Amino acid sequence: MRRWNRSQVLMLVGVLLLGLNLGVLLDRGLDLPRLSAQKREASATSSYTYPRSALVRGDDAAIHDQLSKQYERFEQINRTFELVAGAVSPAVVHIVAQKGVKAGARNIAIEETGSGVIVRPEKDGPEYVLTNNHVIEGSKPAEIEIVLQDGRVLHPDRAWSDSRADIAVLRLSVRDLPAARLGDSDNVAVGTWVLALGSPFGLTHSVSQGIISARNRHEQELQDDGVENQDFLQTDAAINPGNSGGPLVNMKGEVIGINTAIASNGGGSEGVGFSVPVNLARWVMDELISQGRVRRGAMGVKLEDITAPRALEVGLDRPRGARVNDVHANSPAALADLRKGDIIVRFNGADVANLNQLINLVARSPIGREAEVVIWRDRRELSRMIKVGDLDKVLARSERPATDTRAKGGRAPTTKSAEPDSLMGLDLLNIEAGTAKRMGWPEGTVGIGIMRVDPASPLSGHVKALDVIYAVGGKSVRTVDDLARAVNKHTGPNPLEFWVLRPSTSQRFTVKVP
Numbered sequence: 001m002r003r004w005n006r007s008q009v010l011m012l013v014g015v016l017l018l019g020l021n022l023g024v025l026l027d028r029g030l031d032l033p034r035l036s037a038q039k040r041e042a043s044a045t046s047s048y049t050y051p052r053s054a055l056v057r058g059d060d061a062a063i064h065d066q067l068s069k070q071y072e073r074f075e076q077i078n079r080t081f082e083l084v085a086g087a088v089s090p091a092v093v094h095i096v097a098q099k100g101v102k103a104g105a106r107n108i109a110i111e112e113t114g115s116g117v118i119v120r121p122e123k124d125g126p127e128y129v130l131t132n133n134h135v136i137e138g139s140k141p142a143e144i145e146i147v148l149q150d151g152r153v154l155h156p157d158r159a160w161s162d163s164r165a166d167i168a169v170l171r172l173s174v175r176d177l178p179a180a181r182l183g184d185s186d187n188v189a190v191g192t193w194v195l196a197l198g199s200p201f202g203l204t205h206s207v208s209q210g211i212i213s214a215r216n217r218h219e220q221e222l223q224d225d226g227v228e229n230q231d232f233l234q235t236d237a238a239i240n241p242g243n244s245g246g247p248l249v250n251m252k253g254e255v256i257g258i259n260t261a262i263a264s265n266g267g268g269s270e271g272v273g274f275s276v277p278v279n280l281a282r283w284v285m286d287e288l289i290s291q292g293r294v295r296r297g298a299m300g301v302k303l304e305d306i307t308a309p310r311a312l313e314v315g316l317d318r319p320r321g322a323r324v325n326d327v328h329a330n331s332p333a334a335l336a337d338l339r340k341g342d343i344i345v346r347f348n349g350a351d352v353a354n355l356n357q358l359i360n361l362v363a364r365s366p367i368g369r370e371a372e373v374v375i376w377r378d379r380r381e382l383s384r385m386i387k388v389g390d391l392d393k394v395l396a397r398s399e400r401p402a403t404d405t406r407a408k409g410g411r412a413p414t415t416k417s418a419e420p421d422s423l424m425g426l427d428l429l430n431i432e433a434g435t436a437k438r439m440g441w442p443e444g445t446v447g448i449g450i451m452r453v454d455p456a457s458p459l460s461g462h463v464k465a466l467d468v469i470y471a472v473g474g475k476s477v478r479t480v481d482d483l484a485r486a487v488n489k490h491t492g493p494n495p496l497e498f499w500v501l502r503p504s505t506s507q508r509f510t511v512k513v514p
Contacts, residue, residue: 080251084195085207087253090149090178091118092197092246093129094204097136098143112136115198115246116146116170117255120179121286127177129170130285131245132260133161136168140461144170148177149205160288160455163464164296165229166222166260167276167284168245180247183254185277188212188233196237196259196273198246210237210271217274218356219261226466226504229284229363230356232274233257239273248275257281283364292455297365298391299373300331301338305355314343315379321345322355324375331394336386338375345381346374362388392451396429423484424513425457426450430479431468441503446470448483462511463500471499 097112114135118127129146136144136159146154156170192212200206214234222230235248239259248257257275264270287294302325311319324342327333338344345352348371352358365371365388373384422428429449436445447470453460463469471477472486473496490496495512502509 081195081209084249084251084253085197088117088180088195088197088247088249088255089205089207091180092116092149092205093118094147094199094202095129095131095135095245096145096147097139099138112139113199113202113242114244115242115259117197117245117247117258118172118177118179119182119255119285121282121289126175127172127179128285128289129156129172130247130258130281131168131170132258133163133166133168135245136170137161137163137464138461141170146170146172147204158455159461160292162284162288162294163226164294165276165280165284166227167258167281167288169285169288171289180249181254182278182282183250183252183256185233185256185279188215188250188256188277190214193251194235194237194256195249196235196239196243196246196275197249198239198243198259200238200240200242200269202242208238210235213272216354216357218354219263219274222261229280229360231277231280231360232260233277235273235275236271237273238269238271239275240269243273280360280364293452295367296363296391297367297388298331298394299333299336299338299362299386300328300389300394301333302326302328303344303355303358306343314376316343316345316376320354321352321376322358328394332386332389336373336384338373338384338386339377341377343376344373345376346372348372363391392427396451423480424459424487425454426459426463427452428469428480428483441466441468445501445503446476446478447501448477448480458513459498459511463498464502466503468501468503469498470501473497474499 093116095114095116097114099110099112112135114131116129116131116135119130120127139159141156141159144156144159146156148154154172154174157173158171159168161168190212194210194212196208196210198206200208212233213236215231217232217234218230219227219232233248233256235257237248239262243259244261246259247255248259250256256278258278258281259273259275261274262269263272263274284294303322304325306316306319306321306323308319310323311317321343324333324338324340324344326340327338344358347358347361348365350361352361367388367390370385370387373386375382375384427450429451431441431445431447431449436443441449445468447468450463450465450467450469452465453463469477469483472483473490475486477483477486487496495514498511498513500509500511501507
């Protein structure tokens with residue numbers, strides 16, 4: 001018998017294993033030449049691994065060649081960002097507004113800076129600057145500087161503002177300026193790439209990049225400041241102080257939002273910024289230009305969002321809609337049989353997701369027209385037709401005087417709704433106990449409430465809706481008649497001084513009118 005040494009045994013085992021592997025491959029019907037070709041192709045297209053020896057030698061030609069090839073794939077995206085910034089930047093402006101603020105017994109001057117974007121609502125019409133109300137609030141047109149990208153400084157010849165949406169519009173007398181295109185914010189999806197342009201910290205014409213992080217956002221602090229129309233787009237594009245009023249644009253170079261606020265613990269961008277949807281801003285702008293004020297639709301109800309426990313309690317499949325907390329007397333809602341506890345789930349054909357969406361749907365509805373309201377009551381849907389009212393008038397007449405049954409014959413006198421009176425371009429309302437509570441004025445507030453300010457009023461730019469005039473010329477006034485008498489009695493060259501309370505900030509200040 002032949003004896004095998006160790007090396008021969010190992011060789012025999014290796015041959016047997018190779019034969020077994022080949023047998024398995026052939027049994028599976030694999031094409032070895034094709035596999036070999038695929039392996040070579042994969043090797044040719046695999047990512048480049050930079051050899052450590054090249055780093056030691058300082059030979060970087062290979063990696064730069066690979067980066068150049070990789071950049072060719074990215075270049076189109078990079079070029080898109082460049083084109084968007086180049087297209088929109090000429091229409092972005094830096095705004096400087098001079099303001100007077102009451103500090104104790106003295107009025108001090110401050111300077112507010114922000115951003116804006118030039119737009120042209122009509123094809124061959126004049127240019128306007130769209131910005132935030134809080135950027136120019138309290139400033140007259142002559143006190144507002146608009147700095148263009150080319151360095152020119154302009155002053156608007158007319159200014160309108162709306163505190164409820166925090167939108168302001170400035171009309172320019174110079175023509176043929178570059179204007180940005182307005183997009184459709186209703187169709188902007190979460191995840192969309194966007195650029196924010198403006199003047200953060202005074203650094204004019206800066207650009208930051210991010211995405212739409214969320215939709216339908218609400219900010220309670222802004223609500224407390226009187227910004228009622230909220231349906232913000234949320235973005236992680238860096239928005240900092242000075243960006244207010246600047247545009248948020250998509251990758252087609254269209255304005256889809258007006259940057260307004262940030263959620264921040266430190267005062268700077270922490271990746272959560274809020275932008276007014278451009279469809280809402282455009283509607284406010286059109287109302288201001290055509291009417292001089294924004295006429296909002298109203299139902300005459302107080303609303304609240306639906307929590308998950310509340311939805312489960314009333315039989316809804318999920319939290320949706322807005323719950324009616326109260327129905328104002330003599331309001332469109334009362335006439336349409338809406339009741340406390342009803343949940344509005346659809347308005348005028350649109351499903352209602354939350355309170356903010358409903359407020360904007362109603363506000364933008366044509367005043368005087370009927371709209372279908374679908375409510376959830378007693379675990380089923382009911383339909384009601386409601387005639388949309390004017391918000392200012394609905395608020396003014398939502399409380400009628402109490403019925404006096406002591407009149408002659410025991411009959412109650414006919415009640416008359418409280419309509420605001422007009423004086424000096426102001427819509428004014430006498431403050432009574434019920435009125436103060438309903439309008440959110442502090443208990444015990446005395447004076448005349450301002451319901452609306454006409455842009456042509458001599459007090460325009462100094463006072464706003466819900467401010468309270470409580471004295472004129474150093475003498476207290478309680479009614480519109482008192483105010484009218486004080487104004488008519490004033491003679492001489494000295495300006496007439498109005499004493500005003502702003503309940504939202506507990507600020508008291510004076511306004512002098514020639």
